[in-house]
Amino acid sequence: MSSAQPAKVIGVDSSTQSVKVVLRDAHTGVLLAQASRPHPDGTEVDPQSWWLALQAALEEVGGLAGVSAISIAGQQHGMVVLDEAGEVIRPALLWNDTRSASAAADLNREFPNIHELVGSQLVASFTASKLRWLRDNEPANAQRVRAVALPHDWLSWKLTGSNDLKDLFTDRSDASGTGYFDPVSNSYNMAIVEAALGHRNVILPRVLAPHEAGWNINGLTIAPGAGDNAGGALGVGARVGDLVISLGTSGTAFVVSSTPTHDPSGEVAGFADTTGNFLPLACTLNAAKVFDSTAKLLHVSYDELSELALSAEPGAGGLTFLPHFDGERTPNRSDARGALSGISHENFTPANIARSAIEGVVASMAYAAAALEKLGVSYERIILIGGGARNPAVQRVMTEIFGSDIYIPGSGEYVADGAARQAAWVALGSENPPQWAGSEFQKIAHTVSAPAVRERYLAAIAAL
Numbered sequence: 523m524s525s526a527q528p529a530k531v532i533g534v535d536s537s538t539q540s541v542k543v544v545l546r547d548a549h550t551g552v553l554l555a556q557a558s559r560p561h562p563d564g565t566e567v568d569p570q571s572w573w574l575a576l577q578a579a580l581e582e583v584g585g586l587a588g589v590s591a592i593s594i595a596g597q598q599h600g601m602v603v604l605d606e607a608g609e610v611i612r613p614a615l616l617w618n619d620t621r622s623a624s625a626a627a628d629l630n631r632e633f634p635n636i637h638e639l640v641g642s643q644l645v646a647s648f649t650a651s652k653l654r655w656l657r658d659n660e661p662a663n664a665q666r667v668r669a670v671a672l673p674h675d676w677l678s679w680k681l682t683g684s685n686d687l688k689d690l691f692t693d694r695s696d697a698s699g700t701g702y703f704d705p706v707s708n709s710y711n712m713a714i715v716e717a718a719l720g721h722r723n724v725i726l727p728r729v730l731a732p733h734e735a736g737w738n739i740n741g742l743t744i745a746p747g748a749g750d751n752a753g754g755a756l757g758v759g760a761r762v763g764d765l766v767i768s769l770g771t772s773g774t775a776f777v778v779s780s781t782p783t784h785d786p787s788g789e790v791a792g793f794a795d796t797t798g799n800f801l802p803l804a805c806t807l808n809a810a811k812v813f814d815s816t817a818k819l820l821h822v823s824y825d826e827l828s829e830l831a832l833s834a835e836p837g838a839g840g841l842t843f844l845p846h847f848d849g850e851r852t853p854n855r856s857d858a859r860g861a862l863s864g865i866s867h868e869n870f871t872p873a874n875i876a877r878s879a880i881e882g883v884v885a886s887m888a889y890a891a892a893a894l895e896k897l898g899v900s901y902e903r904i905i906l907i908g909g910g911a912r913n914p915a916v917q918r919v920m921t922e923i924f925g926s927d928i929y930i931p932g933s934g935e936y937v938a939d940g941a942a943r944q945a946a947w948v949a950l951g952s953e954n955p956p957q958w959a960g961s962e963f964q965k966i967a968h969t970v971s972a973p974a975v976r977e978r979y980l981a982a983i984a985a986l
Contacts (some may be wrong), residue, residue, distance in 0.1 A: 527676030529590040529949055530554065532583070533757075533942025535564050535935060536572055536596040536673055537561070537750060538616060543579040548590060548946035551958025556935065558581035565619035565903040569602050569610055572673060573680050586742055591735075591949035592681065593745035595753030596674030598699040601652040603694040604669040604676075607684045611663050614673065615655070620646040620849075620951070623856055625654035625718075628780040629701070630788075632717055637784045639711055640704050642793020645854060647805075648673050650701030653718035658953045661720070668773075669725040670715075672696050674747040679727075682737045683742055690727035691736040694794035695752030695801065696962075705794035706782050732797050733947040733955075745948040750937050751776055751803060752796045756955060757940030758905055762799060765894075765901035767887050767920075769910030772851075773809035775890035776801050777901050789852050789893040796944060797955070802899050804852045804890035808860075809883055810910040812845040816879040820872050824913070830876035831915035836922055836972040842982055843878035845886060855986045863982075876915075884919045885979030891924070892980065904928045905963070907936055923979075929963035 529548035533542065538561065545555040559575035561567065576594075580586060599617035604610060615622070626644040629651060630636055637643050642650050649672065658663040671679065671688040679690050697703040702714040708729060716722040730736055730746040737744040748756070751766075751774055760766050760778050768774045776793070783792045783802040795801040817827040846858040862878070894901075906928050910916045920928050947955045 528947070530588060531942050531945035531949055532580070532586070532589055532592040533593040533938040533940065533945055534576065534592065534596060535750065535753065535937035535941065536576065536677055537937070538597050538618065541572065541575045541579050541720070542935045542938045543583055544935055545583045545589070546942045546946070546964070548949050548956070551956065555583040561726045565614060565616050565849050566613045568613050569673065569676055571938065572677060576677060579984055581862070589746055590743055591743040591945035591947040593747050594674045594677050595748040595750055595937045595941040595946070596672065596677065597697070598672065598696060598751070599647045600673045600750040601649050601656070602671040602673060602676045603656065603663070603667045604671065605666045606668040608669070608687055610644060612660065615652045617647045619652070620652040620856060622646045622655035624659065626651035629654055629714070629718060633714060636714070637786050637788070637792070639714065639760055640701055640714050640783055641698065641699065641706070641784055643785065643788030644701045645788065645851060648699065648701035648716055650718045653715070657718065657720040664720050667719060667724055671727060675727045678736060678744055679745050682739060685905065687725045689737070690725065691730055691746065691886050692727035693730055693732070693746035693748055693796065695796050695819055696747065696749035696793040697727070698792070699749055703729070705800060716769065733944065735948055745945045748796045748941060748944065749793070752793070752801055752906060753937040753940035755801065755940065756796045756943050757936035757938070758907060763900065763902040765891060766906055766907060767902065767909040769809045769887070769906070769916065771809065771811050773806040773883065773887050773890070774803055775894065776803035776900050776943055777894055779899055782895045783899060783976060785897055788854055789966045790897055796940070802897065803895055804893045806890055807851050808845045808886065809846045810908065812883050813845060813910065813913070815839045815847065816876060827876050828913050830873045831880050832918060833872040835878035837975045838874040838878035838881060840864040840866065841874050841878040842978060843882035844982060845879065845882040846986070850986065851882060852893060853983065853986055863978040880915050880919050881923065881975060882979065884916065885976060886924050886983065888923050888976055889980055889983045906930055917966045921966055921968040922970050925968060925971040927951050927968045927971065928965060928966045931963055
């Protein structure tokens with residue numbers, strides 16, 4: 523496609539909470555329209571609700587007429603099981619459904635080198651764990667399964683209009699979160715699939731190259747899509763050697779790396795990215811939601827919580843706030859709970875509580891980053907994204923605990939923007955993803971370090 527031809531592309535972020543759609547100019551990245559629709563709450567959801575929400579959001583941005591390409595990024599791990607007619611057998615189990623924790627442990631015992639086979643030890647989030655849960659708890663449904671898709675795979679397939687299971691497609695980044703895909707050899711491990719599901723009479727989505735077209739219909743190209751974290755990395759323009767920390771409901775720390783990881787401890791997942799590189803990632807269950815709970819406790823707004831925290835000294839007078847309200851994934855302690863310790867008459871103040879809540883969440887991300895460092899994953903730049911990234915106290919505490927400058931990208935829907943960049947990459951036929959203007963970073967300079975605070979928290983988290 524020549525640069526003289528107008529081209530519009532759509533990027534989609536089908537997340538746990540909602541679907542977000544951005545319509546952008548393929549050449550410049552200029553935002554032309556955007557829309558969103560909510561998704562149902564819960565850890566078990568009928569995929570049809572995602573499809574209806576996507577259709578409504580697409581309609582709001584003008585539909586698909588005149589659009590050159592679309593790419594869907596989505597929540598990782600979710601299990602969508604289809605019968606031979608392509609019908610959904612049961613509601614999808616999402617990444618945050620933990621009923622398959624024991625199933626994950628069983629598969630890890632049966633494949634003691636699973637981290638070498640697929641890059642990751644399994645936890646409840648992984649699709650393979652959910653397939654084992656299905657086999658053990660709903661054997662009749664397990665026997666009906668003829669295809670397994672992830673949320674973004676299924677939505678892309680729905681867009682094609684095909685009923686043929688062989689037309690399912692995906693990308694490396696999302697496939698690497700299944701627990702039965704090796705991102706080094708770019709192949710599925712059918713022995714793990716059979717052990718998980720109880721049979722291998724199943725179709726898995728074909729895995730496309732980073733900018734390979736998955737489908738063409740009426741002038742519209744459907745790109746491979748991506749897992750949400752990989753989509754976010756592409757959306758902010760992360761490059762090899764960047765550590766991206768995302769503070770949303772949960773927290774993630776991942777590095778764009780040219781080499782894979784195989785962590786036997788299970789703390790780091792050996793994911794892939796959208797460009798042919800790797801995306802080793804550590805995830806925490808507790809992040810910005812902890813700030814909301816603390817603000818509610820102190821009867822202050824989110825902005826006032828930040829002001830309170832900045833009025834206290836680093837270390838919060840000795841308060842240690844462990845933010846594991848919902849258990850934890852890194853480290854993998856599902857029964858962990860939050861704790862506030864080191865309380866004295868002098869330090870038990872609203873300012874110190876606010877400060878310690880932010881320090882605790884940031885220190886959890888430092889623990890996740892340290893897990894990456896143990897595997898030899900190095901980074902040169904720290905990029906902070908997510909709902910917590912705009913909080914001035916979070917920014918300041920991040921520089922103190924990491925002892926480094928941090929970088930904040932311009933506002934945007936990073937996952938949907940990454941999907942749009944991938945769609946443009948496919949539509950334009952370029953060698954690399956397009957470099958759009960307006961992706962400059964705000965630098966938050968490191969002025970004060972707090973190594974003692976960091977070490978206190980790392981020791982407390984390791985002792986969980």
